[in-house]
Amino acid sequence: MKQLLQTFDSKVITKKSVAIDSSDDSTSDEEFTNDESHIPVGDTEQSNDFNIGISRDLIEKDEIDIENQTEDDKLENLQDPFVKHLCYELSESLLNAVQSSPMLVDNHTLEWQQLGKLQVQIPKSLANDTTLVNNCGIIERKLYAAAGTIPLNVDEKFKLESTHIKLQLISNLPKANKNDTLNQSIPFSPLQMEIFSIINNYQDFYYPHRTYDNAEEIRFIYCLHIVNHILKTRTKVLHHNARLTKKDDVPEEFRDQGLVRPKVLVVVPFRDSAYKIISIIMELLITEDKGNVLNKNRFMEEFTGHEITMPKKNPKPEDYEKLFTGNTGDDFRIGITVTKKSLKLFANFYSSDIIIASPLGLRTIIGAEGESERDFDFMASIELLIMDQTEIFLMQNWDHIFHLFNHLHLQPKESHGTDFSRVRTWCLSGWSKYYRQTLIFSSIALPEINTIFNKKCFNYAGKVKSIKNVSLGSICQVFNQLPHVFQKFSADNVALSMDARFTFLVNKIVPQQREPLMKQTLIYVSNYFEFVKIRNYFKREDISFVQVCEYSKEGKVARARDMFFHGDAHFLLYTERFHFFNRVKVKGIRHLVFYQPPTFPHFYYEMCNLMQEANMNPKIGSNSNMTVTVLYSKYDHNQLSEIVGTERALKMIQSERNVHMLVTDGK
Template sequence: MAGPQRNNHKRPFGNSQKRTFGNSQKRSFGNSRHDQTNKKPKHGRQQMREIKRMGRRHQNEEAKEDFPDFPENDEGYESGDNIGEEPSGAMSLENNPRQAYDALMVLLDNGKDEKKTTKKSEKNTAKVQVIDGNIPGNEDEETEYGIEDIDEDEESVKKEDEEDQNDLSEDEEDEEDDEASSDPFEYHFANPQESILENFEQQVSKDSTLKWQSTKTSTSDKQYMAIGQSAPIEEQLSKGKQNIRLDGNLEQFKIKSRMNIPFDDANITNSQKLILDSVFKYKDVVFPYQHYKDESSIRDLYAAHAVNHIYKTRDRILKNNLKLSTYKEALEQGKASVEDEPELRDQSFNRPKVLILLPTRQACFAVGEKIIEISGLQTVENKKRFYAQYYSDDKVPEYKSNDFKYLFDGNSNDFFCLGMKFTRKTLKFYSAFNQSDIILASPLGLKAILEKKEKNKNNKDFLSSIEVFVVDQANSLQYQNWGNVSYILKHLNTIPENYSEDLDFSRIRMWAINNQFKYLRQNLVFGKFSTPEMNNLIGNKHSLNLSGKVKFKRNFTSDESGIGQIVFKLRQVFNRFECELPVNDPNARFNYFKTNIVPFLKEQSDDKEGGGALVYLPDYSDYLRVKNYLRYETSVNFCSLDEYSSQSKLTKYRDGFAKGKYKVMLYTERLHHYNRFEIKGVRNVVFYKCPSDETYYSEILLRFLGDSMMRDVIKDINLSVVKIMYSKWDANLLEKIVGTQRVPVLCFGSNEIYEFK
């Protein structure tokens, strides 16, 4: 889906699209690199705002030092016309090397400039930013990237903790006791059985390939298959804690009463009902929802779970603080001895407990709003700044598809990292990362933070104690760069290299000291469709969650499948090639393409009639291989469009293909995801591999071939053909296109060619 790693820093489209930040503020990038060298900016934030596009030839050499994969030429940065439409989509900083390079350099330089300020002035500045984020004009002083880490001075942090403690003491109506053994928070995080942890750790150290016990359960409506996995240990927590329930309800969980949950047992969606029990029991979950419309209800659920987890963690700490204070008073009065000191282990190395990865600021804004609502807190600090930097009313063109508008309406900036801190009465945005409870971030923004080389070596340690890890819109993250997610996983739950002076080891849970996070951390992964990368997040390499794992697999009916959406009769030919091992699939697919598809493309190339063949390639590595083969070893008259094509090439090749100058077009899935171009002149289609999303299959055929029929490029639809290449290893992709019931026949039937019409 995403491009290969060596092209990480290229951008997926031309230069003509303007980037939107914050409250619909447009940024321009001109040739002012040399202007900045003459006059040093007073502050890093001002410098960030003044970054402009540098001269093309001057910048390449400098950028190569930090980005080895920086393009050798300016091919991807030319400007051009758009033949009547603007490129739309998420314009990633990651795919714009100059912009990402400058942003990272400013972050590093910012730390150097601030060395000149006194500690006193630094503290005063931090206090103003934290206490009042709504000071008139304050928004102008904030970086538009929004990943700065504000250092909160110790005095303000201690003051907040004291206020929390006083609030707890005064409000000792204090909700129901959380320390019941039936509470998942209690038996999973607060007091897990050490014998089980030790036993399982020993088994894993002896045999890393331990097989988990699997169960399969179909939902009542047959829309999903739930595949549950429980840890292979003799002393299981209990069957009740390991079993999968697909009809969960809130009553059985000790939800904090001060929360405003936007759903209840009488008003719960089907998607929420399926995963509620697994989520609140701290199981790992991979859940592909049926439609983007279901996403809001999923966010309601995991946001409620995250806030509930934070409240229980904070309340436990405050209660134990009160117990220790009572003990110390008794000790001073001679009413207690040293032996009576309670052992209260309720903390970890750092405060952040929940990490939520999101693709865009608009998605972050939606989740942030839900957390505000669910928290039940009336005071929200820095809310105005949050709205200014994360909300936008920008809209993509109306003619784009509904799912495209859902993904890219609003602020599509994908470079951010935001801390959220909870006290008894206040929710604070833009808290320092190591003082935050929840962190909302894009993989690109968080990776930039982790890579910063600052004097403070603790900059990576704020992820050391993450207990709930959420990946939202995982499919969008794959189109950006899944390598960033993998990078972040390597930094989750690593033991800190340095400890803060006020860290009380007597309060740290033993499983944290023993580095047993991987047996307890919960991973929640959500997307529109499941992929191997999503499933791997809860695989044994990344997670060994003792409470279990649940993967949901969608069942596609014929009507829901890709071919079920085609409203006119069209020859759709599925060509199966043999491949014994999945590792051999790329070579087997390429050989089949050369033998069986290239002759068809040569016929298209020599055909004098109007229209040509579109070859759709989901994987960029396959695209490069096919492109080079057609260019150097065949006489096929073709053009190629990908996410790194310059705007001038996009214009030239689309126009040339529509006019018959080129008879074959190579077209990548990532380009389609980010732009949904209208390709004119398509008469036949070849799918080198099944599309990742069934929507893309129907879009290509309905829009491209439908347009050709209207323009008389296709005079007889019976003469057009769609060819789909697949192997038995494509079963998960294939079921989205033909429906779940047809997959066994296509993958294991006696025939190698199956035709639908």
């Protein structure tokens, strides 16, 4: 802590109260659409009156008198999860537990009706959460943060008031939560009730069961959590501001802020996703007769429209049309300032409470080592991190996600107008990552996401993971009569599995597939770097092949598909990422080799179902000679489970046999 304070010693600014700007809140959207707000970082002209986290141009003039004394009293309630999680330091015992590698935890298993099987990890605290300290000769009892607890499932008889949701939000819930499965007495669906009972407990949560049917339920409940968190923070700051006007110094209990203002970071893949999130926040916060949204016109212009035109001839699959609806731009970021009844969109990052961005949008700001213009100070005090549609990030660039986590909670290079007398002690101590809550939502369970959740999330309150058990698997949706041969190879660890897989392909699979009877073999590769490795090998060995990847030009794709269909090329190398963004119907596939189980389970049956008579060249091969081959190892358990089911996948991995064949009957 001393080192951090010394770093900023010449820049420390102390304030006892917030200055109220006399600007008119009724200013039109157009007056706020300037170039400076479009680049939301590095604002060097920011007034020091921002230092306690309240926007001068949005705060209502009568709010300095404190919004509501009842609301303030509630924030002093020690049972409020917000207070319990953020307002106390970690005891030495609990700190040692979360700093250990691996983390010292107690494991629990729960079974809930909507979320299914839950795996719960709670860091161990071996000591009491109080201690006696000597303060100038006076013995005082110091209260520490309590260790996390096993989440309790709420029942239908619970009262909204017991959830500690702000009263302002409770009144807006029925209007904002547009869901057909809502309980008549409670404005939550059963799924929302169970999710909220976990995330309102400020525990990390990973839910790999996101679907197009429950997507809006999930999005609404985490938006409610975001706004509730921001409003509570703001109420506490205002409450302390008013009390500090009567004091000459800042007591320890008035530390209520981070090193920088942004508290919530939401990472989503497309502009349309951000549009839906901000729309929900508007409905939760802004009523029809009260409230104001600044820069709304610009927001509508930049985050709507530009939709992909879906072809009427050879239509795309239904899931493709749902995924790529709305504005699919993937390079964006937007800062949002929140007050009681107002939102300012496109706020400077260091004046923002919430930041919503894509992985690419964040990467262009964070930059790389050696670049002169880069900024990541705005992520120093993130208290709530949400990643939605996380599986899509693998199709964009997963390295951006690792880059993001590697730049969270780093020591800021500048002070950004921070009043260090108001900064929480655990922020100054560099413990912010132990207080950060991380919520991850995806449609599939993947090892890359598991790695983030297991290795990059350190919440002292614990973490909850929903376990995905697949009963049948996507192979049941293959309607062609085909033999599916699953071939297992061995590897000592994940890193070595990449080379082991390639060696297995080269030594076992390619020699078999090069036989004349195995013509028109498509090799489906999930990873682009593996695709390049195989392509280079084929070139060296002078093997007849064509290629289609995400970087192939449209003309070359058409030529490759034509050559493959007419038998002018023996192999077609085909990447999953190309298929994800294009979903073309490749014709002429008689033999299909999955270099690894596909990331998206529906791609398995989608590719297999292309192997039908209508798509074949009758001059080449026989319909009775068609095969599907899948390479897998024990590290492909998640993807394999999605294809053949969890129970069968476990048997195939543990079996001493290395070859397993399943046959789809075409019915």
